[in-house]
Amino acid sequence: MIGIALTLISLWYGQNHGLLTIAASEEAAEVDGLFNIMMTISTGIFLLVEGILIYCAWKYRRKAGDDTDGQPIEGNVPLEILWTVIPAIIVLGISVYSFDVYSSLSGVDTHSVQQAPIAQTSQSSVSGSAIAATLPDASQVKTANMDISIPLAQRKPADVIVNIMGLQYAWIFTYPKTGITAGELHLPVGKQVQVNMTASDVIHAFWVPEFRLKQDAIPGRESVFKFTPNKVGDYDLICAELCGPYHGAMRTKVVVETIEAFEKWQQEQLVASKENLNQALAINSRNGSSATFLNSHSKHMDIS
Template sequence: MKIPSSIWTLLIGIVLTLVSIWYGQNHGLLPTAASDEAVLVDGLFNSMMTVSTGIFLIVEGVLIYCVIKYRRRPGDRQDGPPVEGNVPLEILWTAIPAIIVIGISVYSFEVYNDIGGFDPHAGHNAPMAQSSMTMPGSAIAATLSDAQAQDPATAEVRNTDQIPQHQDAPGVGSVAPSIGSSPDKAGQPPELLVNVTGLQYAWLFTYPETGVTTGELHVPIGREVQINMTANDVIHAFWVPEFRLKQDAIPGRQTEIRFTPKTAGDYTLICAELCGPYHGAMRSQVVVETPAAFEKWMQEQLVASHETLNKAVAVNPADLSPDEFLAPYTKDMGIQPEILHQVHH
């Protein structure tokens, strides 16, 4: 009994659909989802992978079928039959991709909007908190003043009058002041604020509530983190693949990114913007840990900072410049003198 072609088409369609859905959800191409926002991005990526797998299997399947079925047989010297245009087929293969592209575009915009990427009324009217900068054992310090180190790498661009986006920029594009805040948390203050400065070729993290500054970012699970960032020299980009969010750090401007960590672990912060010859080495660690472990780490930094500053103020001769005085401490931390000089100036 010969099975009708319509039945074969239906069966093949069902198999292709099931295979596409399975692979779209089980491709294993993405790293660990370490933030609440990652779920939205993963859903979009998986949907695109499902559609792409289905299209790939259909196109390649038809090509292989045609190559086998309509190949030239031995002894066949005739020309192929003339085939004219098929208007319904042309409409079909134009309409289906158009519908797919429009659907993905709408879905992409919804995801972008859900993570706070678009707000036509966005405006940051509250000035950013000024922060003092201390020098813990694992931190980078720039200079000493009144027994505390200030934040010269970012002080000039932390004033709201000097940051055009801080007042009137819409939340769109690479200079967006805000991305990552979900609608249910819109308008609410973040649970943890961190000031970030990018410079060739390092990241500085300052916790304004405590004044601690470090060379690696520590964040607690379950608390929304707001990163206020700028750059000291050229454009850099704050990107942690496991968080599925990226934002540019721009000289003279302040940008913002929010995320809520959910999976403990050590992740790599990568500069995703070509920023110079050593761009590939501009990496830092992001440590996602339990709230208790985070508080313990913060207390350790405060203790180390207090001890180091007391020692520094006690022994600093008046004739040494900040760069010269801090050199022994930064050497122990593996910080190059050139980096310290850039921070200071």
Template sequence: MAIPSNILTLLAGVAITCLSLWYGQNHGLLPTAAANDAPLVDGLFNTMMTIATGLFLLVQGLIFVILWRFRRQPNDATDAAPVHGNLALEILWTGIPVVIVLGLSVYSFSVYTTMGGLSVGHGGGSHMAHAHPRDAAIAAELPSSAAEETANMPRVSAGLGTPTAQQPDLTVNVKGLQFAWIFNYPDQNIIAGELHLPLGKSVQLDIEAQDVIHAFWVPQFRLKQDAIPGEQTRLQFTPTQVGTFPIICAELCGSYHGAMRSQVIVETPENYDRWIQSQTATATVLPSRLEEATAALDLQVAPEHIHHLHQLAASL
């Protein structure tokens, strides 16, 4: 008994839908999710994978059906009747992509704003031109020197990360330069070549570049932000998983761009505190060791040089 074509079409649609939904959630293409905003990005990516899988199966399935259904028969010596167009079909295959693209645009914009993509600060151009009217009025009442100093302050571009009403638990200044990342912990007076973060604590990264444009990217955090010379950008997030994750420059920045890597180490709060103490101890012990060495060798070292050594060691 032949199965009606409409029943076959329904069964094929159900099969494609089920396969697309399954693969969209089980593709295994994403790295470990290790930050609080990662599920938002993963949800968007899984949605796109589901739609892409369904369209792929539909198009490839139609190709095979057409190849089989309209194959040349042994006794068929002529071509099929020409088709001059089908307005309804053309509207359908134009309308479906339009709906999909608009839907994904709204979804992705929602994710971007939820992560704080449009929060914080002033973008490019004149600082005062983008300021709130209240800020402009305050600046107008300042003395000319103070107003000029305010206008010349480093600008903060739009941040990315969940915006929080309260201050972050930890702020780290990140500087990109050819071809390395430097991390400054201003509250602890520590400078490091790798980023250490406490698990479950809100983090704010203030990012800038020394020379050319770089991009700070941690795939496991699903976060990427440009590092721009003369302009400060920002990332806000909370690490949710202990581990060591790569930091990659995602903007072509020169000959050794591919080697511009570091790592972020997410630790328990106890281990993070121990790391801070070890870095502080190094900065404290090194100057005293230097003083002892100069005294033992009876070297004549000026006090200002010893002070400079203290400052240098504190920055290591």
């Protein structure tokens, strides 16, 4: 009876703990499934252990007038085997399950992982000189061969590709298809996103709790991952790796929007960058008179 009650309570609580924020990506269900299973098992173990503790404390409490000691017990081999084997099976099971979830999320084919060297595209000059300064002979330093796993998912391209750069203390998003660069991550709902991420100075970490995604951004290395946001809304992107004194301020907004709104945002970004370019050209142009440059501004300022 107690066993059945424990099982039922654990199963119920494992599904109804209410500890997770809303899930806003297709992959979130897998992570939540893993979390719920672990919660179910933990609840069962917690109730069992605490229940036995409380029961024994009450059952074997000191009784009035009884000054004798309890029986001395030295070890119990079957019991010790039991409480070693059961946790071992649980840990093994969770390991296999979580590895399965991890490999399906990262898009990396864990059964045939390929290694390929990539060019170091983002090694900052600061860290380079810092390394050289701390080493006795810089000529002996060999460039490390950076290896990344080629994601299986790279064979079929994602709908949206975003290059993300983490730096102290901001995130920069570049959309290679359109050339847009932004400080906010805009994504169309229901479309698969591929992120190619790196960092320019120290290690940062991309974390959007609602997507159930947390991935390190590492200087000199590209982290590739895919996900599909499936709920329109604004979410916080938080740096999850202590990266300096202003680490706490290193957060920005992720806007998941309808495809129409995303297209509109893209157009606005393109127009804005074109205007910036035009202004820069006007300022730099030696042939253009100051009147030509002022023309565009006078319209805005309502002067003629």
